[in-house]
Amino acid sequence: MSYDEVREADPAVADALEGELERQEDTLAMIASENHVSEAVLEAQSSELTNKYAEGYPGERYYAGCEYADDVEELAIERAEDLWGADHVNVQPHSGTQANMGVYLAMLEPGDKILSLDLTHGGHLSHGHPANFAGQLFEVEQYEVDPETGYIDYDALAAHAEEFEPDIIVSGYSAYPREVNFGRVQETADDVGAYHLADIAHITGLVAAGVHESPVGVADFVTGSTHKTIRSGRGGIIMCDQQYADDIDAAVFPGGQGGPLMHNIAGKAVGFGEALEPEFERYAKQVVDNAKALGERLQEHGFSLVSGGTDTHLVLVDLRDSHPDTSGTVAEEALEEVGIVLNKNTVPGETRSAFNPSGIRAGTPALTTRGFDEEACERVADIIARVIDSPDDEGVKSEAAEEVEILCAEFPLYDREGQLTDSE
Ligand SMILES: Cc1ncc(COP(=O)(O)O)c(C=O)c1O
Incomplete structure (x- = not known):
């Protein structure tokens, strides 16, 4: 070094x-959201891809000279699909917050309703805090953990959802030490006609390794940060079924971002490759x-x-x-x-x-x-x-x-x- x-x-x-x-x-x-990435991830992140504009997606860019950017992004996508078993992956969000923004922009209109966990109970700013765009653009109500047990009270969440009729329910947290029952939240979302966003920012690595239940294929949308437990390049990721792929991709670019941080995507590809190893x-x-x-x-x-x-x-x-x-x-x-x-x-x-x-x-x-x-x-x-x-x-x-x-x-x-x- x-x-x-x-x-x-x-x-x-x-x-x-x-x-x-x-x-x-x-x-x-x-700090639970931090990790140390490998030298290979660091090197990829500081590569010459930092110089490259690659607006668009592999094979459909707005700029010339994107052949290596395409290779790197395709590798990141393929490896993410393998790691999490996802149907469609977008690796361009600049961070976990931008990944959540991508889902909201794709599926919600301003004024629509978000039901999410209170920040002081373990939620995240991007789930609808008034200081964040999500709290400013949307109507937000929040659920809490059971004060006695500290666990998510899924029955109370279901009752709250019945009453509030949200357009999207957010699960996945910043400071929640227990396994999340994503299937149960999806049932509630289905019952009230809401989408379900499972934000696995913190536990991406635990989910990829199978030591935490996976929301992929269960929740409508799964987002995450890529530099926490998964230990790859810094940024975000969105996973969803093919039916939402075009909406999500359009919401990330051009909806909410400009040129992708291709050097970080290279870091994601390398880190995802490492995470595919049995180690x-x-x-x-x-x-x-x-x-x-x-x-x-x-x-x-x-x-x-x-x-x-x-x-x-x-x-x-x-x-x-x-x-x-x-x-x-x-x-x-x-x-x-x-x-x-x-x-x-x-x-x-x-x-x-x-x-x-x-x-x-x-x-x-x-x-x-x-x-x-x-x-x-x-x-x-x-x-x-x-x-x-x-x-x-x-x-x-x-x-x-x-x-x-x-x-x-x-x-x-x-x-x-x-x-x-x-x-x-
Ligand atoms: C649950 C959750 N979602 C989103 C984020 C935002 O991630 P980023 O810092 O990559 O924007 C965090 C950050 O810790 C988080 O804990």
């Missing part, structure tokens, strides 16, 4: 890039095993987990029972000081605010890429517990920082050849 060319041309940017590389090597990335299944299973181990150990230390545990890559810790005077913000900042990078998060029934919420969210995709197993995740849980117990104790934090340093050295991000340690 070197930024020699950047350093020569622009030392200030080179400093920032090198700083970021070191930051990633020397800290534990536990990826082992990785995805380990991600979930690690999250379970992390969560169970935190519970042993007295922490409460929303829903009592996890079936996925993340745990959502509600600090109110165990640490009523410690907000998620205080926990996030103290943990960052020792090299554990995760995020504060609202919890169902939030009593503080979005900026200073009562929970933290911790994910295992990036740690697992570094080679962490259950035992290593238990060690991380021990450190997290000690720091949150004493967020102002400099002695505790300096010991914790040393332990993080040891873990980073034990599980280096890149090996001597500059390859991700887990990617051989």
Whole structure:
């Protein structure tokens, strides 16, 4: 890994890039939506395709010189079809948010109704938050998780849908640790004559590897981000049946975007290729095993987990029972000081605010890429517990920082050849 060319041309940017590389090597990335892509994905993403305009789709471009852009996009599409078993795939959305926008633009009119999970219960801005275009263009009502169990209450969702008569129901979440019953949501959508969008942004990799139920072929539309658990180039993806293919493609381009980010699509193709290898299944299973181990150990230390545990890559810790005077913000900042990078998060029934919420969210995709197993995740849980117990104790934090340093050295991000340690 070197930024020699950047350093020569622009030392200030080179400093920032090198700083970021070191930051990633020397800290534990536990933001549940993050991962470390392979060198091959990084290289593809920084390729000369960044220079190419390729408006349109393979074989039908508005510009000349697209033969290699076509090759790359076709490879990404074929591999996505194989990975998720999708009938039609669009790999052009610039991000998961743009993928959702593609579905809304294709299927809804302004003023139509969206029924989605409340942001503070684990939903996402692009599911209809007032600060997002989706909340501004459409009429939105939101469902919640069961306050007692922390699970989606599918009966309550069905009753809400009967009453609200939405045009689309959104499932798939940002901070929901349990397996989603996509089939049940589709039944509700069918009963009320709504479309169903399953947004698997976070769990694309778990679904591809078969460690989470797949909505593909079940939900009308499936969207995702491509840089989270699936560990490919940065961006988004939409999957649907052939009957919606033309509408979706037109909504992505020219409807909502201009020229596709062909370099990112190259990164998607490479990452999808890696995920088709048998090794990826082992990785995805380990991600979930690690999250379970992390969560169970935190519970042993007295922490409460929303829903009592996890079936996925993340745990959502509600600090109110165990640490009523410690907000998620205080926990996030103290943990960052020792090299554990995760995020504060609202919890169902939030009593503080979005900026200073009562929970933290911790994910295992990036740690697992570094080679962490259950035992290593238990060690991380021990450190997290000690720091949150004493967020102002400099002695505790300096010991914790040393332990993080040891873990980073034990599980280096890149090996001597500059390859991700887990990617051989
Ligand atoms: C459920 C869900 N949908 C969509 C997104 C948006 O993805 P992106 O950041 O790629 O726009 C996220 C991001 O974390 C998410 O959690």
